[in-house]
Amino acid sequence: MASIFTLAFKLLVNDRAKFAALIVGLTFSVFLMVQMISMFSGILLRASSTVLNTGAALWVMDPAVNTVANSIPMPDYVLDAVRSVDGVKYAVPFYSAGALVKLADGTYQSVNVIGLDDTSLVGRLPLVAGRIEDIYSDNAFIVVRDAEYDKLQRPRIGTTFEINDHRSVVVALAAAPVSGLFGIPTLYTTYSRALEYIPNPRFTLSYILVEPKSDNRIPQIQSQVARLGYRALTAKEFVHQITNFYVYQTGVGTNILIMTVISFLVGLSISGQTFYTFILENLERFGALKAIGAKARDLIQVILFQALLTSLTGYGLGVGLCAVLIALAKVRLPDYSSTITYTNLILAFVMVLVIAAVSSYAGIRKVIQLEPFDIFRG
């Protein structure tokens, strides 16, 4: 490290009280920022849980669908039409709807029922207990063992409950990579049984899951489906659409954005003010350096180094603190939906750099304008 940076480091770190105040301020603001955007990411991830868990390449739906939870049933002929599209390897029906389960103690619990294609079971989850072939036995349902599992009173294989007065039997437990957003348990069964158990409108086909012969056939399939009056989205596009819905068409995005901006402003004001005070308190030393022969460039390097060092240390500690607290919260609160993504980290990093730049700008201006003659005058 160049000696000028060693000097900057010692001038900063040796003033322990001030350095600690700077670090605490930045750590706190980074923690707040990362926490806010991680919470939002967690919500968005869970909002797309069905899409992510199912793993289909293409989803065919009514063009008015906004989120996977609010499907608009399509007529059955659409399935045949999609199967006939050039480039489609296979297409299967997919059912998704809400239902009420009557538990053994007589209480009711809302659930999300997923109906998989009877023959292929495309979209099924990995099992943690039981056998997949048992899904074809009478009244069979698979319960997803996620954060909402307890709401079904921890059913085991063989546990029975009622759905619309139909007897249902748990034949297996499945693991879901991502839990749902709305805090209700998920049951899987065959497509035909789902239609049988749950009262339905005239059309019953929630989605069609499509496997293209190759990825480069996807645009062609999408345009053919569009000609039918429906929409085919890749899983990534569907997740993007769901994200956009929550960000732009609900209050969630705006509120989280406001909280994130507030935490940014809190961080900026705490760190900016503390750093500026640090510069002001060392102004006569900067003046002495200037009188001795430090160039403006040297002083800018010193201040920028100090601002960057403080910001990056605060960033690391803030992210670490956030990660630890999210991990601890998830142990105690299974429904806690916070996820630190690379995008979050980059976003927070950019905000920290802005804080560093703004904090140092005020200090640099002050030091550059400082007349060393003032030092002589005492």
Add this chain to the structure above:
Amino acid sequence: MPKPAVQARDLVKWFGEGPTRTDAIRGVSLEAYFGEMLYIVGPSGSGKTTLLSILSGILRPSGGTVVVQGRDIWRLHDDELAEFRLRTLGFVFQDYHLFPRLTTAENVAIPLILRRRPWAEALHVALGFLEIVGLESRADLPPIKLSGGEQQRVAIARAIVAEPEILILDEPTASLDGETGKRIVEFLRTKILSAARCIVVVTHDARIAQFADRTITMEDGRITGIVGRPASAE
């Protein structure tokens, strides 16, 4: 004839404009020679510190020239001026302006660090200069743990560590008791002053008058008297 280290001609400096204008320096010309210890004395407000700042390249004069090493320093750009101060001048400020969060040795090493010398090398050289001022045993202490006289010597070590031709001291004995002040100036005279160096001291301390080769008296922004002759001219 001794060689001039600094030649100032017709220096004027005023602050403010119009009815608020204050003339601090009014047509001052002087030379400071290598090998001499030059005092600038005078009452408060006589313009001593302003003159010293102009000679040091810290305060731009309203008129006149300051020639050092054959160049008018006030024709230099800001960075060149900073480089001139770093390479040619050494400062001892009235209040020392030591860095309380650095050790004594690190304080002394600052001019070398600004000259981009590696940290370890700068500290090594600084230790040598602390030895010259008799403070090698205090190298690892922060300045706050030192007495006023010791802090003054640290400031002197910092001023001479880069081997400047011109050493500038502003009221070096102002914060010291009489005996310590005398010892410091005697030390400068016997250990620091050399044929290749010029020391300019602004003071109003009559107790150290005996150590000057020449004494310039200022009053109301003008030189009102010069006593003595350059040492190497004798």
